Amino acid sequence: MSKYGVLLAGAKRTHQQSHADTFAAHPDCELVAVASEKGDPEGRVAQYQELADDLGLPHFADLDEALARDDVHIVSSTPAVERRGIVAARAMEAGKHVYLDKPLAGTVADLDMMVSAAERTGVVTQMFTQNLAGWVQDAKRAVQAGEIGELRAIHAENLFSKGRAGSVPKGTVRRESENLDRYTYLEAKREMFDVGIYSLGFIHEVTGGLGFESVLGHTGNYFFAEHMGAGVEDFGVMMATLEGGVTATVLGGRFGWMSHPLSGPQKVVVVGTEGTMSFDPFALRVEVYNNEPDFVQPAVDPYDPMGMWGASHPAYAPMPKQRWMALGSRNVMADDVAAFVKAIDDGTQPDMNAKRAAALTEVILGGFISAARGEEVSLPLPRG
Amino acid sequence: MADHLEALQQVVQEAIDDERLGQPQFVRCVALAPEGGSLDSSLEALASMGESWFGGPAASRTRRGEGSGVYLTEVSTWDTGQGALITVSATGGGGTADIDLMVVGSRGTLYHRA
Numbered sequence: 001m002s003k004y005g006v007l008l009a010g011a012k013r014t015h016q017q018s019h020a021d022t023f024a025a026h027p028d029c030e031l032v033a034v035a036s037e038k039g040d041p042e043g044r045v046a047q048y049q050e051l052a053d054d055l056g057l058p059h060f061a062d063l064d065e066a067l068a069r070d071d072v073h074i075v076s077s078t079p080a081v082e083r084r085g086i087v088a089a090r091a092m093e094a095g096k097h098v099y100l101d102k103p104l105a106g107t108v109a110d111l112d113m114m115v116s117a118a119e120r121t122g123v124v125t126q127m128f129t130q131n132l133a134g135w136v137q138d139a140k141r142a143v144q145a146g147e148i149g150e151l152r153a154i155h156a157e158n159l160f161s162k163g164r165a166g167s168v169p170k171g172t173v174r175r176e177s178e179n180l181d182r183y184t185y186l187e188a189k190r191e192m193f194d195v196g197i198y199s200l201g202f203i204h205e206v207t208g209g210l211g212f213e214s215v216l217g218h219t220g221n222y223f224f225a226e227h228m229g230a231g232v233e234d235f236g237v238m239m240a241t242l243e244g245g246v247t248a249t250v251l252g253g254r255f256g257w258m259s260h261p262l263s264g265p266q267k268v269v270v271v272g273t274e275g276t277m278s279f280d281p282f283a284l285r286v287e288v289y290n291n292e293p294d295f296v297q298p299a300v301d302p303y304d305p306m307g308m309w310g311a312s313h314p315a316y317a318p319m320p321k322q323r324w325m326a327l328g329s330r331n332v333m334a335d336d337v338a339a340f341v342k343a344i345d346d347g348t349q350p351d352m353n354a355k356r357a358a359a360l361t362e363v364i365l366g367g368f369i370s371a372a373r374g375e376e377v378s379l380p381l382p383r384g
Numbered sequence: 385m386a387d388h389l390e391a392l393q394q395v396v397q398e399a400i401d402d403e404r405l406g407q408p409q410f411v412r413c414v415a416l417a418p419e420g421g422s423l424d425s426s427l428e429a430l431a432s433m434g435e436s437w438f439g440g441p442a443a444s445r446t447r448r449g450e451g452s453g454v455y456l457t458e459v460s461t462w463d464t465g466q467g468a469l470i471t472v473s474a475t476g477g478g479g480t481a482d483i484d485l486m487v488v489g490s491r492g493t494l495y496h497r498a
Contacts, residue, residue: 148475152454155414155471166406166491173465216446216459218467222409223490235410235488237469239448239459247448247457249469251412259493265486269414271455275477276416278484374444 004341005032005071007096009063009087010078011047012054013309015101015128019076020055022333023099028341029074034059035066037083044080063087067094074344077101081183081193085110088125088354089117097124097344099337100354103197103361106183108381111358118354126340126350127357129201130158130266130332139206139268139279148272154206155271156199157251159235160191161264162307162318164297165223165256172228174221176371187226187305189254192219192236193364196252200360201352202268203248209356210242216376217367223255226305238367240379254306257297261324284327295321386429388483392496393433396487400437405489408437411468415483416476423449423456426472431458434468437487442468 006023008031010016023029034052036045038061045061052059060066067075067090075091077084078101085105091098092114104127105111118125130136143151183190204210219233227234235253242248255264261282268279301307301316311317343350362381370377400408411434417426427447435441442460449455455473476482485496 148477152452153449153457153471153473155457155469157412168407168490170407170490171464173463218459218461220409220465220467222407222465222488237410237459237467239446239457239469241448247455249457249459249471251469255488255493256491258491259488265495269471269480269484271471271473272475273454275475276455276473276480277477278414278480376446 003028003030004073004344005030006074006076007032007066007072008034008051008057008076009091010076010101011036011044012051013047013304014078016051016076016078017310018333019078019099020051022337023076025334026337026341031055031057032069032072033057033066035063036061037063037087063090067091067096072096074099081106085113089113092117092121092123092125095121095123099340100125100127100357102128103193103364104354104357105361106180108362108365108383111361112383115355115358124340124344124349125354126343127352127354128333128336129352130198131201131205131352132335132339133281133332134328134330135279135281136202136205136268139270139277142277143206143270144208147275148270148277149274151207151246151270151272153247153271154203155249155267155269156202157265157267158195158198159251159260159264160195160254161257161260161262163224163254163256164300165259167225168221168223168228169225172221174219174233176219176233176368178369178372180365180368185230185232188224188230188232189308190232191227191234191254192252192367195254196236196238196250196364197360199250199252200363203250204356204360206268206270207242207246210244210246212359212363212379213241213243214376214378215240215363215366215370217370219368219371224306236367238363240363257307257318262321262326281329282324282326286325287323288325289323292322295319388498389429389433392485393436396437396494399494404492405487405494406491408487408489409466410488411437412486413470413483415472416480417472417474423472423474427456427458427470430470430472431460431468434460434470438462438464438466
C-alpha cells in the first residue's frame with residue numbers, strides 16, 4: 001500500500017511541530033508539504049517557511065493549490081485559532097481527512113462551519129486529545145465496569161507547568177469578556193481554552209460521551225503579567241451539569257515552571273453511589289534524588305516566553321525534570337495519530353470527530369460567557 | 385479528621401505567611417467525608433480553610449449534589465479574584481485519599497494528599 005500523504009497546514013511555533021514529528025514517525029504516512037494561506041501576514045508566512053525548511057519540505061503559499069494535489073490525503077490542521085474553522089473546512093471540502101488541533105475553534109460560527117463541512121463530505125476528522133492515555137482508559141474501564149456504582153460526579157484537571165510565574169501584579173482581579181475576538185499572541189494564549197479542553201476530553205471519554213447541559217465558569221489572571229497584558233486568562237475552572245444530572249468539574253491552566261515536579265498535574269476523580277476513585281498518570285512513579293542539579297527555570301525565550309513550543313535557541317531550552325519518573329508513560333500523540341490513521345483505514349469516524357470536538361469546545365466558550373456574566377449558561381449556546 | 389485539618393490549615397498558613405506560594409489564588413480539594421460525618425459539615429470545614437487562607441469569606445458559592453447523599457461539590461469565588469473548588473464524597477475505596485489538596489499561588493503550588 002502506498003503511504004498517506006500529509007499536508008501540514010500550520011506554522012513553526014504551533015502544535016504543527018509535534019504533529020509533523022508524529023505523522024513522520026507513522027509507518028503509513030509521509031509528509032508532503034507545508035501550506036499557508038494567501039493573505040497570511042508576512043511574519044506568519046516566514047514561520048511556515050521556517051517549518052518547511054526544518055523538515056525539508058516544499059512550502060505552498062496558496063492552501064488551495066496544495067489541497068488540489070493528488071498526493072495529499074491527510075491535512076494536519078494547526079493554524080492560528082482565528083483561522084482554524086476556515087482552513088479545516090476547506091481541507092474537508094477538498095476531500096481530505098483532517099487531523100485537528102485543539103481546541104477546535106474560537107467561535108460558534110467556526111465550530112458550526114467545521115461540523116457542517118465534516119458531515120457534508122464524510123471525510124475522517126479527529127481532534128487531538130490525551131484520551132488514549134492509559135490512566136484515562138483505566139478510569140473509563142472502572143466506570144464502565146460499575147466499580148463505583150452509578151456515576152454521580154466527575155472531576156478532571158490538567159495544568160501546564162511552564163512559564164515564569166509570579167509576575168502578575170498583586171491584587172489583579174480578572175474581568176472576563178464575552179467578546180472573544182482574539183486568541184493568538186506571541187506571549188500568551190487563553191489557557192482555560194487551550195488546556196481545559198484536555199480535561200473536557202477526559203470527561204467525555206470516561207463518561208462515555210455524556211452531553212453537557214449547562215456550565216458555570218470562573219477565569220483568573222493568577223500568574224503571568226503577559227496574560228494580564230493580553231487580556232486573556234491563565235487559569236480557569238468550570239462546573240457543568242451533564243446528561244442524567246451528573247456534575248462535572250474542570251480545571252485548566254498554565255501555572256509556571258516551578259509549580260510541579262514534572263509537566264503539571266493531571267487527574268480524574270469519579271464519584272459514584274458505591275465508591276470514589278482517583279486516577280493520575282504520576283501516581284505510579286519512582287522518585288530519584290541524587291547529586292544531579294535540581295530543575296531551574298530557563299531563560300525567557302523572546303520568541304516563546306511561556307514555553308509553549310520548542311525553544312527558538314538551545315540557550316532557552318528547559319533542562320529536563322528528572323526527580324519523578326512515571327511508570328508506563330507513552331507518547332499520547334503517537335497513539336492518537338495511530339487511532340486516526342486506523343479510522344481512515346477502516347472507513348470509520350473516530351470518537352473525537354469534529355462534531356464531538358465542537359461540542360466540547362462550545363462548553364469552554366460557554367464557560368467564558370458564564371465567567372463574564374457571573375451566572376450559569378445553558379448549552380448549546382444560542383445561534384444567530 | 386479534625387486534628388488532621390487543623391494541622392493542615394496551620395502548615396498551609398505558614399507557607400502562605402512565608403510567601404512561599406506568592407499570592408494564594410486557588411484551592412482545589414477533593415475529600416472523603418469521615419464515616420458517620422455529614423457531607424455538609426465536611427464541606428463547610430474545608431471551605432472555611434480556604435476562606436482563612438484567602439483572608440475572608442467568598443463572595444459567591446455555587447453548590448451541586450445537595451440531596452444526593454453521595455457528594456457535594458462547590459465552586460466559590462472571591463471579590464479579590466480568587467477561587468476554590470471543593471468536592472466531598474461519602475463513598476471511598478479504590479485507594480482514594482481522605483484528602484487531596486492543591487493550593488495554587490501566584491508563583492508556586494502546594495500539594496497535600498493523605
